[in-house]
Amino acid sequence: MIYSKSFDRCIKELSKLPGIGKKTALRLSMQLLKMNQKDVEDIANAIIDLKKNTRFCIRCGAMAEGEVCPICTDNNRDKQIICVVEEAKDVFLIEVSGKYNGVYHVLGGRLAPLDGINPDDLRIKELLERIREDNVKEVILATNPDVEGDTTAIFLKKLISKNFNIKITRIATGVPIGGYLEYTDEITILKSLENRREML
Structure with missing residues (x-):
């Protein structure tokens, strides 16, 4: 642990994203730490909402909130x-x-x-x-x-x-x-x- 357990965990989790190395994850974690509580919660909720409500269209494979995307319908x-x-x-x-x-x-x-x-x-x-x-x-x-x-x-x-x-x-x-x-x-x-x- 270099900074704090929660900071290290944030770096570790962000590093799981493609194209995000440890240095970038560190910068993003620092930016999140500086942001106000509401903005950070909005980001976290948007990610949760994305994973919960977005899927892939069963017809074309594009992103959709239902089984079929708006383009196909x-x-x-x-x-x-x-x-x-x-x-x-x-x-x-x-x-x-x-x-x-x-x-x-x-x-x-x-x-x-x-x-x-x-x-x-x-x-x-x-x-x-x-x-x-x-x-x-x-x-x-x-x-x-x-x-x-x-x-x-x-x-x-x-x-x-x-x-x-x-x-x-x-x-x-x-x-x-x-x-x-x-x-x-x-x-x-x-x-x-x-x-x-x-x-x-």
């Missing part, structure tokens, strides 16, 4: 265009642009054989079922533009083409090579969607 959305992303957070990032009017499908990751992530570990079967059930006309592959993301996109393109005669597109290279959607601004993401190219 929105009748104004074009159900015949599906944008395939790796994680639920990617849906939020694309939605910020306010211009995409189709629906989504969250894979829950991307192919990474060296890490033991294979096709059966992703929500690929569910994607094929949706394409069939909703008479989908276009699938936009918006996996991250890095080695694993491109590998996943190519695999999906071949699999979908084998089973369906539909348009399959890939987001344009406005998203930097090796970059992630979460580090790209909404204007760049929007342009990448607008300038998507058909995969041949």
